[in-house]
Amino acid sequence: MYGNGQAPIFILKEGTQRTRGKTAQSNNIAAAKAVADAVRSTLGPKGMDKMLVDSMGDVVITNDGATILKEMDIEHPAAKMIIEVAKTQEQHCYDGTTTAVILSGELLKKSEDLIEQNVHPTVICEGFRLAAEKACELLEIHGISTENDTDILNEVAKTALTGKSAGAVKSFMADICVRAVQAVGVVEDGERLVDIKDIKVEKRQGGSIRDSSLIDGIILDKERVHSGMPRTIQNGKIALVNSAVEVKKTEVDAKIQITDPSQLALFLEEEEQYIRNLVDTIENSGANVLICQKGIDELAQHYLAKKGIFAIRRAKKSDMEALSKATGGQIITNIEDISPGDLGHAARIEEKKIGESEMTFITGCPEAKSVSVLLRGGTEHVVDEIRRAFDDAVGVVSVAWEDGAVLTGGGSVLASISRELRNYAETVGGREQMAIEAFSGALEIIPRTLAENAGLDPVTTIIELRKAHADGQKYAGINVYEGGVANMKDANVLEPLRVVEQAIQSATETAIMILRIDDVISSKGVMMDGNMDDTGDFQM
Numbered sequence: 001m002y003g004n005g006q007a008p009i010f011i012l013k014e015g016t017q018r019t020r021g022k023t024a025q026s027n028n029i030a031a032a033k034a035v036a037d038a039v040r041s042t043l044g045p046k047g048m049d050k051m052l053v054d055s056m057g058d059v060v061i062t063n064d065g066a067t068i069l070k071e072m073d074i075e076h077p078a079a080k081m082i083i084e085v086a087k088t089q090e091q092h093c094y095d096g097t098t099t100a101v102i103l104s105g106e107l108l109k110k111s112e113d114l115i116e117q118n119v120h121p122t123v124i125c126e127g128f129r130l131a132a133e134k135a136c137e138l139l140e141i142h143g144i145s146t147e148n149d150t151d152i153l154n155e156v157a158k159t160a161l162t163g164k165s166a167g168a169v170k171s172f173m174a175d176i177c178v179r180a181v182q183a184v185g186v187v188e189d190g191e192r193l194v195d196i197k198d199i200k201v202e203k204r205q206g207g208s209i210r211d212s213s214l215i216d217g218i219i220l221d222k223e224r225v226h227s228g229m230p231r232t233i234q235n236g237k238i239a240l241v242n243s244a245v246e247v248k249k250t251e252v253d254a255k256i257q258i259t260d261p262s263q264l265a266l267f268l269e270e271e272e273q274y275i276r277n278l279v280d281t282i283e284n285s286g287a288n289v290l291i292c293q294k295g296i297d298e299l300a301q302h303y304l305a306k307k308g309i310f311a312i313r314r315a316k317k318s319d320m321e322a323l324s325k326a327t328g329g330q331i332i333t334n335i336e337d338i339s340p341g342d343l344g345h346a347a348r349i350e351e352k353k354i355g356e357s358e359m360t361f362i363t364g365c366p367e368a369k370s371v372s373v374l375l376r377g378g379t380e381h382v383v384d385e386i387r388r389a390f391d392d393a394v395g396v397v398s399v400a401w402e403d404g405a406v407l408t409g410g411g412s413v414l415a416s417i418s419r420e421l422r423n424y425a426e427t428v429g430g431r432e433q434m435a436i437e438a439f440s441g442a443l444e445i446i447p448r449t450l451a452e453n454a455g456l457d458p459v460t461t462i463i464e465l466r467k468a469h470a471d472g473q474k475y476a477g478i479n480v481y482e483g484g485v486a487n488m489k490d491a492n493v494l495e496p497l498r499v500v501e502q503a504i505q506s507a508t509e510t511a512i513m514i515l516r517i518d519d520v521i522s523s524k525g526v527m528m529d530g531n532m533d534d535t536g537d538f539q540m
């Protein structure tokens, strides 16, 4: 009954699930840790790959953290938040996704201990915030300036490629990455910028990784429309057209009544004349190459071939834009309006058979602020994984090129910062000190996992690492090949500062976000509890 103050008031729909307080917290933490555990074994050069099979039976083999998490069908909302960390990391830095995810899992794990000791989550959050801020300040101090040094950029690319399937040809791939970034990088008002979209990647299965190459222009996954056209054009003048080369269709459906065969002939002749005129206009502009975003009528193909013009149809819009950028040509809609000034230029246009099919190479572009990379590999899975490794490597090189600062990897900088944060914690005092200490401990998860994945004893290795840092060896990191610790600067293990900084920041933000939740209200049908097994561990 209303109004008597006795009846419970339901504000949530029937079937809504609700978990609160410590249960909500520990569920969320367990889910987030489970995600982190799922990718742990892939970290570092000695990390393993994962084979992911989707519901359609398609297989992806990768050791790329972001890819693994993207392919996994994860339902738990807190687990999804961790996946967001990987996405953010990938968007901003192209690399460090596994690191970011492992770090947020570890931060949450450490918080659990603190919560058990009755430290309030808001205090933990405050401590983490202070620690992350301090950590980023410290990172800047550890930064090594790159100043567009090709050797350093090469090492950054090689570090990103280590442990991936492209790792065997690291130097070869690193060289392609660095040259590509240096070709498209621009300095605007003193700001260094690389638009990664200016590096166009085409992959082709067949051949070996070493058949991959960098082209100062564009590769189109297309062949010329007519075999009568020349295969190669030197000194190409390129018309870029985004409308069809065919007889214009009328807007309304029209029927023509033909009463006499001569009328039909006349009609066809007129159409033919129209096409002829179009092709003549193209030729008169001086073009010897036509790249069309739409279709090219058969008759037009024939005339173009007769005039020795190389033509491609149905080019992708993104390719048209890249072509315009690389060749300096204008994309035109109305062929009748074409003028010599609209044409793009490239030293050489050539159709080549790559693997199973033909591709068109447009090279020697005067303003090659847009380049293409052709990636080759034995099988589809190999090329796909090489593509992912290449994207990471080109990404980190661009980040290093833009920022001009790198750090030594292998857990070296994180070990240093972990130590420095412990000292900082003492100056803060109070309960936040505990949180900062926990944060400092969480950073060691990276060197520890690198050691574990390399088959080393994590405990003795971490002790050795701490000792090295206590002795002032600030570049000491995990020697994943021979065991123990080694100088990561001498080993040329370098990564962009931004990658580590972003990993720390987004891991902290997500951990905080998850810690602040003490009430989970979910509508019917959403999985909330995951499948806790008897040990309280989360199963996915």
Ligand code: ADP
Residues within 6 Å of the ligand: 042, 043, 044, 045, 047, 063, 064, 065, 095, 096, 097, 098, 099, 100, 159, 160, 162, 163, 408, 409, 410, 411, 446, 450, 477, 478, 479, 480, 493, 495
């Ligand atoms: P992420 O997705 O986080 O980039 P990776 O599997 O690429 O994960 O591993 C990156 C980690 O491996 C970084 O901590 C990096 O410093 C470390 N690493 C890379 N190469 C080496 C190496 N030769 N020796 C030790 N650690 C390395």
Ligand code: MG
Residues within 6 Å of the ligand: 095, 096, 097, 160, 392
């Ligand atoms: Mg990486």
